[in-house]
Amino acid sequence: MTKKVFVTISPKKSRREFVKKVKELSGQNLQLCYQCGMCTGNCPAAANMDISPRRIIELARLGLEEDIAGSRTVWTCASCLACTVNCPRGFDLSKMMEAIRLLTLRKNIDRLRPEDIPSEERCDLPQIAMVSGLRKFTG
Amino acid sequence: MNTKQTKKKSAATAVKHRAKNPAATAVKEKRQIAARLIPIYIMGKRYEVPEGLTIMKAMEYAGYILIRGCGCRGGTCGACGTVYRKPGDYKLQVALACQKTVEPDMYIAQIPFFPANRALYDFAVLTAAPEEVFKLYPEMFRCVACNSCTKACPQGIEVMDAISALKQGNISEAAQLSFDCIQCGLCTSRCFGELAQYHMLQLARRIYGAKIVPRAEHLAEMVKAVNEGRYDRFLDELKQAKEDELKKLYQEREVEPMAAGEDWKPKDTRYL
Amino acid sequence: MGLAYYPGCTLKTRARNLEEPAVASMEALGLKLDEVPRWNCCGAVYSLADDDLIHQVAPVRNLIRAKEQGKDELVTLCAFCFNTLKRANLLMKEDAEKRNTINSFMNEEVDYSGEVKVVHLLEVLRDEIGWEALSQKVKLPLRELKAAPYYGCTLLRPREVAIDSVENPTILREFLKALGASPVDFPESARCCGSYQVISSPGDISEYARPILNSALSHGAEALVLTCPLCDYNLGRGQKELAKKQSEFREMPLFYFTQLLALALGLGPQACHFELNHGNPESLLREKNLLSQGESVQPIGGQR
Numbered sequence: 001m002t003k004k005v006f007v008t009i010s011p012k013k014s015r016r017e018f019v020k021k022v023k024e025l026s027g028q029n030l031q032l033c034y035q036c037g038m039c040t041g042n043c044p045a046a047a048n049m050d051i052s053p054r055r056i057i058e059l060a061r062l063g064l065e066e067d068i069a070g071s072r073t074v075w076t077c078a079s080c081l082a083c084t085v086n087c088p089r090g091f092d093l094s095k096m097m098e099a100i101r102l103l104t105l106r107k108n109i110d111r112l113r114p115e116d117i118p119s120e121e122r123c124d125l126p127q128i129a130m131v132s133g134l135r136k137f138t139g
Numbered sequence: 140m141n142t143k144q145t146k147k148k149s150a151a152t153a154v155k156h157r158a159k160n161p162a163a164t165a166v167k168e169k170r171q172i173a174a175r176l177i178p179i180y181i182m183g184k185r186y187e188v189p190e191g192l193t194i195m196k197a198m199e200y201a202g203y204i205l206i207r208g209c210g211c212r213g214g215t216c217g218a219c220g221t222v223y224r225k226p227g228d229y230k231l232q233v234a235l236a237c238q239k240t241v242e243p244d245m246y247i248a249q250i251p252f253f254p255a256n257r258a259l260y261d262f263a264v265l266t267a268a269p270e271e272v273f274k275l276y277p278e279m280f281r282c283v284a285c286n287s288c289t290k291a292c293p294q295g296i297e298v299m300d301a302i303s304a305l306k307q308g309n310i311s312e313a314a315q316l317s318f319d320c321i322q323c324g325l326c327t328s329r330c331f332g333e334l335a336q337y338h339m340l341q342l343a344r345r346i347y348g349a350k351i352v353p354r355a356e357h358l359a360e361m362v363k364a365v366n367e368g369r370y371d372r373f374l375d376e377l378k379q380a381k382e383d384e385l386k387k388l389y390q391e392r393e394v395e396p397m398a399a400g401e402d403w404k405p406k407d408t409r410y411l
Numbered sequence: 412m413g414l415a416y417y418p419g420c421t422l423k424t425r426a427r428n429l430e431e432p433a434v435a436s437m438e439a440l441g442l443k444l445d446e447v448p449r450w451n452c453c454g455a456v457y458s459l460a461d462d463d464l465i466h467q468v469a470p471v472r473n474l475i476r477a478k479e480q481g482k483d484e485l486v487t488l489c490a491f492c493f494n495t496l497k498r499a500n501l502l503m504k505e506d507a508e509k510r511n512t513i514n515s516f517m518n519e520e521v522d523y524s525g526e527v528k529v530v531h532l533l534e535v536l537r538d539e540i541g542w543e544a545l546s547q548k549v550k551l552p553l554r555e556l557k558a559a560p561y562y563g564c565t566l567l568r569p570r571e572v573a574i575d576s577v578e579n580p581t582i583l584r585e586f587l588k589a590l591g592a593s594p595v596d597f598p599e600s601a602r603c604c605g606s607y608q609v610i611s612s613p614g615d616i617s618e619y620a621r622p623i624l625n626s627a628l629s630h631g632a633e634a635l636v637l638t639c640p641l642c643d644y645n646l647g648r649g650q651k652e653l654a655k656k657q658s659e660f661r662e663m664p665l666f667y668f669t670q671l672l673a674l675a676l677g678l679g680p681q682a683c684h685f686e687l688n689h690g691n692p693e694s695l696l697r698e699k700n701l702l703s704q705g706e707s708v709q710p711i712g713g714q715r
Contacts, residue, residue: 027461044603044622048615075611078619079456080603081568085577092569098459112611114277122277123270125610126640127306127420128491130273130280131455133610135466138281269424284451284469286519303451308424331465 004050007059007067014063018103022060025099030061032089039083039093049073053083053093060096074100075111079136105139112137177243194221194236194247208251212237217321220293223247233293233325253328255335258342267350269308276339279305281332288326288336294319298326298336305343313340314347373410413445414535415482415527417473419492420452426489426640428684432673433488433532435682440540440548444486447476455491456607457498464513470499471513475520477527484528486535488669490639494565497529497572531566533582533638533668534574542589550677552591554699558671559595559632560584561623563642564603577601583636586668590675599626604645617656620649624663633695634664636671643667647689664692680706 023030033054040052051059051071059068068074074097083093105111114134122130176187181198188197195209210218219236224246236249258275265271272279279302288298296319304312317340326336364370380388393405404411414437422430437444450473458466473496477485487493503510504525514522536545560583567573567580575582580601587594605619623646627635637643643665653660670683685692685708693708702708 025460025462044605044619045608045615047618048612076608078603078606078608079459080564080606082564082603085568085570095459095461102460102463114280117277117610119274121610121613122274123268124425124644126425126644127273127280127452128455128489128641129607129609129644130277131306131420131452132491132641133607134278134280135454135456135458136607137611282452283454283466284472285465286468286472286517290519299451300449306452307420 003052004071007051007055007064009062009064013066015065016063018065019061019063021103022096022099025102026092026095028092028096030057030091030096032091033057033061033087034089036088038086038088042082042086044080044082045076045078048076053077053097056100057091057093057096060100068100069104073097075137077101101136102139105137108139110138114138177241179241179244180246182248183246188241190241190243192241194223194234194239194241194245195219197241198236208236208249210237214238215321217323218251220250220323220325221247222250222291222325231290233291235293235323238293250323250325250328253324255324255327255338257335257338260342262345262349265346265350267310267346269305269310271346272305272310272339272342275342276335278332278334279339282306282334283331285331287329287331288334291325291329293323293325294321296320298340301340301343302334302336305339310343310346311351313343314351317344320344370410413443414486415477415480415484416444416446416486416488417450417453417477417492417496418446419487419489421640422489425687426643426667428687429488429640429643429667429669432667432678432683433669435678436669436672436676437532439676439678440545442535442539445480447473447480447482447485450476453492453495453499455495457495464509464516467499467502467509467513468517470496471503471523472517472520474500474503474525474527474529475517475523478523479521482527484530486530486532488532488638490531490563490565491641493529493531494572498569500525500527500529501571531574531638533566533586536586536672537582542585545586546589546591549590549675551675551701553587553671553675554591554701555593556671556695556699556701557595557631557633558587558592558636558666559597559627559630559634560587560600561627561635561637561642561646562601563637563639564601564606566638567601583638583668587636587671590671592671595627595630595632597626597630597632599623604642604649606641606645609641609645609648616645617649617652620646621653624650624653624660628661628663632663634666634690634692636666636668638668643689650690662690664688664690664695666692674701680708 035054035058037054040046040054043053046052049072051073053073056068056073077097079094081094087093174189177190178185178187179197181201186201188200192200195205195212199205208219210216214235214237221234221236221239223232223234224230225242226244256278260275282302284299284303286299292298296317301313301316304316320337320340322337322341324337327334330336377385393407395403418430434444451469453473454466454469474485485496487496503513503523510524562580562583567575567577570577584594584596599622602623603619604623605616609616635646647665650662654662665688670685673682674680680702693702696702696708
């Protein structure tokens, strides 16, 4: 898993509209975060992410939409809420992750198609897996 | 010209005519009252149509020639699914154009066809397991139980409940709940999750009928008896009988009474 | 006097071994589980978007069903569904504007404003029966079975729905002690199993399972005790893949808490459907003398 270490921050790349939408959809105050890294430390999926949860918050409040869109992070998130309950500032990161996912899904761009799930697995998977997965990955 | 003005005009004409020929005038008045015209809006355009007509007949009265969205005219084929609204009411109503009579100021649109995903399968190899439906229609899990499908059903089927049963793996319940489905597709046209409910439920009914419902034993016995030739002699007799004989046999045939008990037997027991 | 009960879709197919022992046990304990009529899928996950109301409709509809039965409590077994139903319920209680919109959208149903309380069966056992009373009903104590309680995410997070302390939960430990088992606490008992990632990144599931299972095993667990069918699937599948990758990795039996409840209450293995369990529970149960001579368990063959 290649970790992205450097991201160029530039006012030209910053999208105000994106920041506004993320705030609205998540209902969260992005300025609360002081980048302590508790979220990344508690995240069970962090090893599979190219950009850590902590960095995604920073990218989001800087409006760097393209860098977030180019990363797997929000799609690797399992909505386990470990980040949310451990954040010392009471920031609900799970809601911010959902907001970013929805901004793509609501443009009618799905992350997954139901037919991509192998046929034998559709018989085996518990219904809650199918329902929750399709909720998170399709619009 | 609105209805009120039409009435005034006919009343004035009626008075004029009455002076000349009272009997004819009375008949003509009767006819005019029976053919009262009401306004409806077909795809946004206003027409005056006689009340008492079905939506389908009203469209044809207005000059539409229906070659799609029209079928059995008897409320069974599902071709004429129609959506309409009344003024000042945000609620969408649904109906079958061949069954529903027009109401004043109805705003209608027909949905003769809606693209719906239909899985390809070889029915012969399917089992009765609920997982068969999960496999063929994984998009079923996109249902959010919003109930739009139920509201869109002209047959009054609880579509959401039927899909819910399918998600729970209960094919029998889904089949029974959707028994009255005529495949009109209005549910799919309104579905938030883009499900083709009527195709999924048709699969449920097919599996239920072919693989879950117990077989009628007496039917199997009868088919066996026929195949073994038990009735060949009698059929040959009938085939060789002359026309007069056949007519006599038909008119004198014995019919099992409606209230017959379990042990009723016909007088002629040769064919039993 | 029955308890209004919401099963959820999975319990009717794959997770019969979570539901059936529960129904039998609660009957034996005198608090029958009455399935609410006409329930629908709750949506599995709570919608985390501030403006999204359509995804609240499904869970709220089920709460209305409980209300229509005149019940003030709705009991769930599936931890996933518990979380969704409880969070939706809190929304209806606390947000007047959203409540009004949802109620007016669902105009074919009665209005709802959070009158029903959503509880998980473990809460019922703790608060309405009590551990002391439960232990007195135990006919077959679980012979100090080293069972590791695994909470997963949904019973403890977010804080407003947690059935116990988020950092140091003890409810499953007390439950297992009441049944005569020897609970094995381990640090990763609330670490996520991977949840819905199983459908998009199935290859990652074994790596979600690894720290959980390693931690439990290294603390001496003989079995894991679960409350959620998705955790069961992910951990079951994960441990199978780990065993293939590493010959020294030992698979262990995964039990639902309701199966251990039914067994301890003396309802016998036939009430438990152990054949649907992962990790071959039979040999462990025999070793602990929890299966009598004639009783047996047939594990599911092959394809998992």
